[in-house]
Amino acid sequence: MTGAAPLAEMAGVSVRYRRAGRLSHGLIAIDLQLAANATVAVVGESGCGKSTLGRVLLHLQQPSEGAVRFRGEDLTLLKRAELRRRRRAMQMIFQDPFASLNARMTIGETLAEPLVVHGLARWRDARPRVAAMLERVGLEPGVAARYPHEFSGGQRQRIAIARAVIAEPELVVADEPLSALDMTVQGQIVSLLASLQETLSLTYLFISHDLPLVREFAGRVVVMIAGRIVEDGPPDAVFATPAHPYTKLLVSCVPVPDPAQERARQAAAGNTSTIAAAEAPDHAACPFRSRCPHAMPICATMPPFRHVAPDRQAACWLHESS
Amino acid sequence: MSTHLVDVSGLDVRFGATHAVRDFSLAVAQGESVGLVGESGSGKSAALLALLGLHPEARVQVSARTLRVGGTDLLSATGPQLRDLRGGVAGLIFQDPLAALNPLLTVGAQVSEVLRRHRRLPARAARQEAAALLALVGITDAQARLGHYPHEFSGGMRQRVMIATALAGQPRLLLADEPTTALDVSVQSEIVRLILRLRAERGMGLLWVTHDLALMAGIVDRVVVMYAGRVMETAPVDALYGRPRHPYTQTLLASLPRLDRPHRPRAALPAEATAPGHGAQTGCPFAPRCPRRFSACDTLPPLFTDGATQAACWLLA
Numbered sequence: 210m211t212g213a214a215p216l217a218e219m220a221g222v223s224v225r226y227r228r229a230g231r232l233s234h235g236l237i238a239i240d241l242q243l244a245a246n247a248t249v250a251v252v253g254e255s256g257c258g259k260s261t262l263g264r265v266l267l268h269l270q271q272p273s274e275g276a277v278r279f280r281g282e283d284l285t286l287l288k289r290a291e292l293r294r295r296r297r298a299m300q301m302i303f304q305d306p307f308a309s310l311n312a313r314m315t316i317g318e319t320l321a322e323p324l325v326v327h328g329l330a331r332w333r334d335a336r337p338r339v340a341a342m343l344e345r346v347g348l349e350p351g352v353a354a355r356y357p358h359e360f361s362g363g364q365r366q367r368i369a370i371a372r373a374v375i376a377e378p379e380l381v382v383a384d385e386p387l388s389a390l391d392m393t394v395q396g397q398i399v400s401l402l403a404s405l406q407e408t409l410s411l412t413y414l415f416i417s418h419d420l421p422l423v424r425e426f427a428g429r430v431v432v433m434i435a436g437r438i439v440e441d442g443p444p445d446a447v448f449a450t451p452a453h454p455y456t457k458l459l460v461s462c463v464p465v466p467d468p469a470q471e472r473a474r475q476a477a478a479g480n481t482s483t484i485a486a487a488e489a490p491d492h493a494a495c496p497f498r499s500r501c502p503h504a505m506p507i508c509a510t511m512p513p514f515r516h517v518a519p520d521r522q523a524a525c526w527l528h529e530s531s
Numbered sequence: 532m533s534t535h536l537v538d539v540s541g542l543d544v545r546f547g548a549t550h551a552v553r554d555f556s557l558a559v560a561q562g563e564s565v566g567l568v569g570e571s572g573s574g575k576s577a578a579l580l581a582l583l584g585l586h587p588e589a590r591v592q593v594s595a596r597t598l599r600v601g602g603t604d605l606l607s608a609t610g611p612q613l614r615d616l617r618g619g620v621a622g623l624i625f626q627d628p629l630a631a632l633n634p635l636l637t638v639g640a641q642v643s644e645v646l647r648r649h650r651r652l653p654a655r656a657a658r659q660e661a662a663a664l665l666a667l668v669g670i671t672d673a674q675a676r677l678g679h680y681p682h683e684f685s686g687g688m689r690q691r692v693m694i695a696t697a698l699a700g701q702p703r704l705l706l707a708d709e710p711t712t713a714l715d716v717s718v719q720s721e722i723v724r725l726i727l728r729l730r731a732e733r734g735m736g737l738l739w740v741t742h743d744l745a746l747m748a749g750i751v752d753r754v755v756v757m758y759a760g761r762v763m764e765t766a767p768v769d770a771l772y773g774r775p776r777h778p779y780t781q782t783l784l785a786s787l788p789r790l791d792r793p794h795r796p797r798a799a800l801p802a803e804a805t806a807p808g809h810g811a812q813t814g815c816p817f818a819p820r821c822p823r824r825f826s827a828c829d830t831l832p833p834l835f836t837d838g839a840t841q842a843a844c845w846l847l848a
């Protein structure tokens with residue numbers, strides 16, 4: 210959101226899914242700009258459209274409405290062959306590592322393929338680069354001969370990361386890339402991603418449920434519920450003083466590694482439920498209305514997305530009066 | 532016969548040359564909740580699958596002194612006994628929802644199947660109950676969602692479908708492999724409370740595999756820490772967080788980023804490209820990365836007992 214042109218941009222993007230004759234909304238009127246070399250995190254409720262947002266941004270999925278631009282170019286207008294050439298610059302680490310990996314290819318082939326496809330190496334001389342990449346994600350080069358099912362969940366996740374970055378892309382959408390890793394390996398991969406960002410000027414869209422990790426890794430966070438962005442700002446400020454009641458709920462649910470504190474939290478929560486209601490949502494209203502402790506009559510209309518500080522925005526009627 | 536839901540000792544799992552689980556022992560009592568943590572690739576999932584006899588015999592070598600789950604002896608169990616165990620006595624939440632759900636069957640069919648087999652519900656009642664289970668794990672519009680296929684769900688919704696499937700048979704033991712990694716913290720806390728409530732109401736035993744040490748703090752009574760296929764430490768939850776004894780456990784806890792504290796750089800371990808399980812372990816498996824190693828560490832340490840804690844480290848000798 211600086212003066213420079215964004216690396217990637219979504220303008221008025223909506224996605225609708227039609228299932229058994231019924232329409233449901235994946236994304237609603239999303240506007241999002243990613244500055245080059247930035248790390249933007251996306252957090253939000255399970256099923257709110259984060260993965261859909263990532264796929265649309267990389268043009269792995271067509272939006273029902275709106276424009277998606279990369280370096281100013283509208284991807285929705287590109288021909289297939291041209292799009293394929295752009296692919297090298299845009300990589301996705303899928304939420305499910307199996308979706309990033311071909312079950313019938315060895316890990317060596319899986320990592321060499323992007324290099325060969327984009328003319329960066331031939332099959333024969335890709336090997337040293339593959340070995341070096343494996344080592345950077347904490348795996349022995351010897352595993353190159355093995356197949357995806359022969360790895361643990363966290364090892365597969367690291368292979369998917371290696372595949373996404375080996376051809377030196379410009380934009381990486383990482384969908385929960387570190388969720389299956391223990392703390393020490395996670396630390397190692399976070400520094401790898403940070404150092405790649407520095408050497409390659411990479412831009413990350415980082416989808417995650419791990420708020421402490423988001424604060425450590427991202428310079429900006431976007432909060433979503435029910436297909437909409439409801440808050441946007443620097444993670445430190447957003448998590449310390451959430452502007453949206455949903456963000457506040459999220460922050461209050463983050464566990465801390467202290468058994469006594471956690472048991473007290475369980476006990477205090479009792480049987481209250483914060484999960485979305487069972488009925489289909491009303492898209493004209495604020496998506497959080499049915500669960501919001503501050504809901505007012507006006508919340509039956511969708512609040513506008515407004516600045517609540519120079520570098521922060523939120524969509525909530527609580528901020529309209531001030 | 533033991534009264535434990537899980538009673539395992541001397542478990543070894545080998546994938547050919549990869550020796551993934553070594554001399555693993557574990558007991559879970561009725562109504563007890565045990566956490567299993569450890570480095571990525573340390574053998575947690577391999578151990579869990581062995582508890583239900585899910586490793587294909589032809590390619591995976593499983594051996595143990597004792598391997599008893601919910602009263603079934605897996606070393607001698609017959610086919611029908613194993614089928615009653617899986618999904619009936621013990622519910623399993625797999626680490627990988629996409630691999631565990633059948634892409635060609637609707638979600639409703641998959642949950643109903645468990646209800647029909649293990650609770651003998653007729654088709655109509657099974658469908659009703661399936662919808663109730665989906666609603667219980669927070670899937671909106673559950674009735675309509677029964678007719679959808681796994682690919683039409685988000686990652687976290689698929690994970691919740693799997694949780695519903697595992698709970699459908701009203702198991703006495705729930706084995707959960709990273710069950711909430713795809714859930715936001717608010718839905719996660721609901722699911723955790725649901726499972727803990729079932730534990731209190733039915734005396735269900737729990738075994739959670741997780742990397743989330745913050746989440747685990749509030750949900751388990753006891754923790755088992757693994758590294759390179761072996762148990763490094765086992766302790767009551769308060770002791771483990773209050774006074775971790777094994778240097779690996781200490782590193783794990785020291786590298787946690789916390790939202791309630793100012794950010795500080797993580798404690799880093801010397802990076803090591805590991806392929807756990809190859810070759811014999813003559814010394815302590817953690818020694819190459821241990822900040823406190825000394826001469827004794829060239830020999831494999833046994834589990835030393837100190838109060839309620841057991842740790843495989845020569846510092847406790």
Ligand SMILES: Nc1ncnc2c1ncn2[C@@H]1O[C@H](COP(=O)(O)OP(=O)(O)OP(=O)(O)O)[C@@H](O)[C@H]1O
Pocket residue numbers: 226227228234235254255256257258259260261262304682683684685686687688713714715
């Ligand atoms: N192919 C599809 N067909 C129909 N509906 C879909 C499809 N893909 C996603 N959806 C629906 O769109 C919504 C958003 O899904 P999405 O996967 O983007 O959520 P998410 O924010 O990534 O959730 P999670 O955190 O659980 O992964 C969900 O309600 C989902 O069921």
Ligand SMILES: Nc1ncnc2c1ncn2[C@@H]1O[C@H](COP(=O)(O)OP(=O)(O)OP(=O)(O)O)[C@@H](O)[C@H]1O
Pocket residue numbers: 358359360361362363364389391546549551569570571572573574575576577578626806807808
């Ligand atoms: N089918 C298989 N064939 C060969 N090796 C395997 C197979 N499955 C697992 N392994 C290896 O066995 C070891 C233990 O794997 P396991 O899946 O139990 O790890 P884990 O502790 O669950 O790790 P994570 O936290 O990453 O899921 C790993 O080194 C893995 O590469």
Ligand code: SF4
Pocket residue numbers: 453454455495496497498499501502503504505508512524525526527
């Ligand atoms: S707009 Fe209203 S219902 Fe929505 S979060 Fe703000 S106060 Fe709550």
Ligand SMILES: [Mg+2]
Pocket residue numbers: 259260261304384685686687
């Ligand atoms: Mg997702």
Ligand SMILES: [Mg+2]
Pocket residue numbers: 361362363575576577626708
């Ligand atoms: Mg695992």
